[in-house]
Amino acid sequence: MKKLENINFAGKKALIRVDFNVPLDSQFNVTDDTRIRRALPTVNHILKNGGAVILMSHLGRPKGGYEEKFSLAHVLPTLSNLLGIDVKFVNDCVSDDAFAASGSLEMGQVLLLENLRFYPHETSGDLSFSKSLARHGDVYINDAFGTAHRAHASTTIVAQFFENDRAFGFLMQSEIDHINKFLEEGKRPLTAIMGGAKVSSKINVIENMLTKVDHLIVGGGMIYSFIKAEGGQVGNSLVEDDKLDVAKSILNMAKEKGVEIHLPEDSVVADQFSNDAATRVVSSDAIPEGWMGMDIGPNACAHFREVIMNSQTILWNGPMGVFEMSNFAAGSKEVAKALADATKNGAYSLIGGGDSVAAINAFGMSEQVSYISTGGGALMEYLEGITLPGIKAILD
Numbered sequence: 289m290k291k292l293e294n295i296n297f298a299g300k301k302a303l304i305r306v307d308f309n310v311p312l313d314s315q316f317n318v319t320d321d322t323r324i325r326r327a328l329p330t331v332n333h334i335l336k337n338g339g340a341v342i343l344m345s346h347l348g349r350p351k352g353g354y355e356e357k358f359s360l361a362h363v364l365p366t367l368s369n370l371l372g373i374d375v376k377f378v379n380d381c382v383s384d385d386a387f388a389a390s391g392s393l394e395m396g397q398v399l400l401l402e403n404l405r406f407y408p409h410e411t412s413g414d415l416s417f418s419k420s421l422a423r424h425g426d427v428y429i430n431d432a433f434g435t436a437h438r439a440h441a442s443t444t445i446v447a448q449f450f451e452n453d454r455a456f457g458f459l460m461q462s463e464i465d466h467i468n469k470f471l472e473e474g475k476r477p478l479t480a481i482m483g484g485a486k487v488s489s490k491i492n493v494i495e496n497m498l499t500k501v502d503h504l505i506v507g508g509g510m511i512y513s514f515i516k517a518e519g520g521q522v523g524n525s526l527v528e529d530d531k532l533d534v535a536k537s538i539l540n541m542a543k544e545k546g547v548e549i550h551l552p553e554d555s556v557v558a559d560q561f562s563n564d565a566a567t568r569v570v571s572s573d574a575i576p577e578g579w580m581g582m583d584i585g586p587n588a589c590a591h592f593r594e595v596i597m598n599s600q601t602i603l604w605n606g607p608m609g610v611f612e613m614s615n616f617a618a619g620s621k622e623v624a625k626a627l628a629d630a631t632k633n634g635a636y637s638l639i640g641g642g643d644s645v646a647a648i649n650a651f652g653m654s655e656q657v658s659y660i661s662t663g664g665g666a667l668m669e670y671l672e673g674i675t676l677p678g679i680k681a682i683l684d
């Protein structure tokens with residue numbers, strides 16, 4: 289497999305799959321440009337080395353045709369501004385105009401194609417659509433880790449048309465390196481912190497984590513399924529009654545593998561799902577009827593902090609409570625602080641999955657951890673032990 293830094297881009301056109309699926313406000317302004325910024329090193333490297341760049345991405349979930357709110361034209365001002373050049377744009381990705389635009393592109397220039405998902409062929413992984421996309425470039429670079437778990441035309445199928453001229457972009461390579469640093473090379477003790485709403489969406493990740501880690505800290509809404517499975521009273525907390533046997537088997541599997549599971553001993557409970565609700569701190573297995581667990585309690589925070597501070601390698605996915613409401617953000621904030629302190633002491637910390645990233649950004653602590661992944665679903669599948677199709681297509 290070729291590495292990006294070993295490819296000679298002089299006189300070449302590089303077709304790069306990026307992830308510009310960024311949030312827009314009602315005026316179509318980009319409200320968070322992180323994903324665009326993270327694509328810049330690859331683009332700048334190719335331009336600096338004498339190449340031209342054709343960028344392709346999806347934005348949102350269009351129904352299969354043009355929809356103004358999903359046009360990548362909205363991303364153009366931010367992209368041009370960040371790159372410091374006038375990026376060209378064409379309002380389709382495989383039309384005659386699109387090929388004319390990439391055909392006439394000069395070295396040092398950048399062209400952004402319109403949203404790939406205006407064609408249903410993108411998500412269906414259509415072969416002839418992929419072959420058309422391939423006409424735009426001499427080299428194919430995949431730098432879209434966020435969609436690497438999808439066997440779509442632009443993320444996977446297109447790679448076969450660049451047998452000897454394909455590589456990961458710098459962002460994709462660094463995502464892979466950082467996740468492997470946790471999964472394969474992590475110094476012990478190794479700890480995974482899993483939170484979020486539901487156990488059902490994290491079962492496979494948790495099961496794979498149990499084959500890797502020394503400690504598994506569990507927070508968020510999913511804890512109440514574990515606690516109920518153990519016979520505790522969880523009041524009106526979020527519970528997946530059809531997943532209690534799964535929760536139980538995870539607890540048994542942890543015992544078999546010698547993994548220490550840490551559930552929060554206390555919870556902040558509320559009498560309604562609202563920031564204005566009345567609150568109390570109670571034992572997590574004795575939540576009265578009419579009350580629901582909204583965050584981990586102060587004893588759990590202290591306990592989790594101790595585990596985190598004694599770990600050398602830590603992964604955090606999913607908030608500890610309903611952090612979007614200020615009265616239930618303390619648990620996630622304490623975990624974020626402990627991660628930052630452990631990192632300062634030399635531990636390696638990896639944060640990934642939409643909501644824990646949103647939480648650490650909201651607390652202003654994103655600079656104090658080792659690495660923040662851009663992957664949501666892709667990261668989850670990687671952590672499950674699946675070889676992602678977008679990665680395999682480059683390696684094959």
Ligand code: AMP
Binds near residue numbers: 483508510605606
């Ligand atoms: P996920 O996407 O599965 O990582 O879940 C993130 C969501 O879980 C966030 O929107 C949180 O508000 C929610 N969440 C965390 N703790 C709880 C809880 N105790 N009860 C209900 N929802 C929760």
